[in-house]
C-alpha cells in the first residue's frame with residue numbers, strides 16, 4: 475500500500491505541475507496576442523501610409539493584415555513581412571528613378587526655351603546658367619519644385635517680352651514644332667482626373683490651327699498643373715517617410731519584445747499536453763481498477779515512464795522551437811534595423827534638402843523663399859511692436875560688364891565675395907538675402923531714420939573697398955541701394971516696391987549711392 479500511496483502523491487504532484495504549465499501557456503498566449511495586436515496595428519499604419527504609392531505594395535500589406543488575424547504563429551508571417559520589405563526597398567529606388575526622369579523632363583523644357591529666338595539675351599544667359607545647374611542630380615522632390623517654378627518664370631518673361639514688343643506674333647515653323655513637342659510631352663504625362671478636361675482642351679488646340687499666344691498659355695497651364703501635382707506628391711512623400719519611420723520603430727519594439735518572450739508552437743504542444751493528460755488519467759484509472767499491487771506497480775511504472783518520455787519530448791520540442799525562433803527573429807531584427815536606418819537616412823536627406831532649399835547655392839545667403847518667410851516674420855513683429863523696420867534693395871552696378879570682360883565664373887566669385895561683405899556688415903538681428911541675379915534685399919529692424927542712411931552708406935562703402943583684382947587689374951565694384959521704411963497701414967510688399975523704386979532712382983543718379991524713399 476506504501477507504493478500505491480507514493481504513486482498517488484507523485485501523480486498529484488504531476489497534476490499540479492501540469493496545471494501550472496497550462497496557466498503559464500495561457501499567459502504566453504495572452505502575451506503573444508497582445509504583441510500580435512501591436513504588429514497588426516503597425517501593418518495597418520504602414521498600409522495606410524503606403525496607400526497609392528504602389529499597387530503591389532498596397533495588396534501585399536492588405537493581405538498581410540488579413541492573414542495576421544488568423545495566424546497562430548508569428549513565424550508564418552515572416553515570408554510576407556520580408557516580401558513587403560523588399561517592395562518598400564523597391565519603392566525607394568522607384569522614387570529615385572522618377573526624380574531622375576523629372577530632371578530629364580526639365581532638361582527637355584529648357585532645350586525648348588532655348589529654341590525661342592525672340593527671348594531676350596539676358597534671359598537666354600540665365601537659361602544657359604540654369605541648364606548648367608540642372609546637370610546635377612536631384613535627390614528629392616523638394617529640389618524639383620523651385621526648378622519648375624523657375625522655368626515658369628522664364629516662360630512668363632518670354633511672354634511679356636513678346637507682348638511688350640508690340641509686333642504681331644506670327645506663327646513660325648518653330649512654333650508648330652513647339653506645339654508638336656508639347657502635345658507629345660502631354661501624352662507622356664499622367665494627369666489627375668480633375669485636370670484631364672483642361673488638358674483635353676489644350677490637346678485639341680495643339681492639334682488644330684495654333685496661335686503664339688495660345689501656345690504660350692498652353693505651356694503655362696501645363697506647367698501650373700505639373701507644379702500642383704508635384705506639390706501634392708511632395709507632401710505625400712514626406713508623410714510616407716514619417717509614417718514609415720514611426721511604423722518601423724513600432725515593429726522593432728515588437729520584435730525585440732517578442733524576442734525576450736518565448737513563442738511556442740501551439741498545435742504541437744497541444745498534442746503533447748493531451749498525451750500527458752491522458753497518461754495522468756490512465757494512472758488514475760489504474761489506481762481505481764486494479765487491486766493486485768504487483769500489476770498496479772507494473773502499470774504505474776509503465777505509465778510514469780511514458781509520461782517522462784512525453785515530458786522530455788516536450789522539452790526537446792521547446793528547445794528546438796526556441797532556437798528556430800531566435801534565429802528567425804534575429805534575421806528579421808537585422809533586416810528591420812537596416813530598413814529603419816535607410817528610412818532615417820532618407821528623412822535626414824529630406825531635412826538637409828529643406829535647409830538647402832532656403833539657401834542660395836552660389837552665395838550661401840538665404841534665397842528668395844527664405845526672404846519671403848523672414849519678411850512675414852519681421853512684418854508680424856512690426857505690427858505687434860511698431861518699432862521701425864526697413865527694407866533695402868542693393869544692386870551691383872554694371873555687373874554685366876564684369877561678366878562680359880572677365881567671364882561668368884569671375885562674375886560668380888564677385889557675387890560670392892560681395893554677399894559675404896553684405897552679411898558681415900550687418901548685425902545678427904538684421905537680414906540679407908540674394909533676391910536674384912546681382913540683387914540683394916536687406917531687412918533692418920529697430921534703426922532710426924537718421925541712422926539708416928549712415929548704416930546703408932557703411933554697407934555701400936564696405937563693398938566699394940573690397941580690393942578686387944581681375945586679370946591683374948584692380949577693379950572697384952560698387953552697389954546702389956534703395957530703401958524704404960514700413961509705414962502704418964502698409965503691407966511689407968508695398969514697402970519693397972518703394973525701396974525698389976528708390977534703387978531705380980539711385981541707378982539713374984549715376985549709381986554708387988543710397989536713396990531713401992520717404
Ligand SMILES: Nc1nc2c(ncn2[C@@H]2O[C@H](COP(=O)(O)OP(=O)(O)OP(=O)(O)O)[C@@H](O)[C@H]2O)c(=O)[nH]1
Pocket residue numbers: 596599600836869870871872873874875877881882883884885886889910911912981985
Ligand atoms: N556670373 C553671374 N552673372 C549673373 C548671375 N545672375 C545674373 N547674372 C548677370 O548679371 C547681369 C545683370 O545685368 P543688368 O541687369 O544689365 O545690370 P548691370 O549690368 O548690373 O547694370 P546696372 O544694374 O544697371 O548697374 C546679367 O548679365 C546677368 O546675366 C549669376 O548668378 N552669376
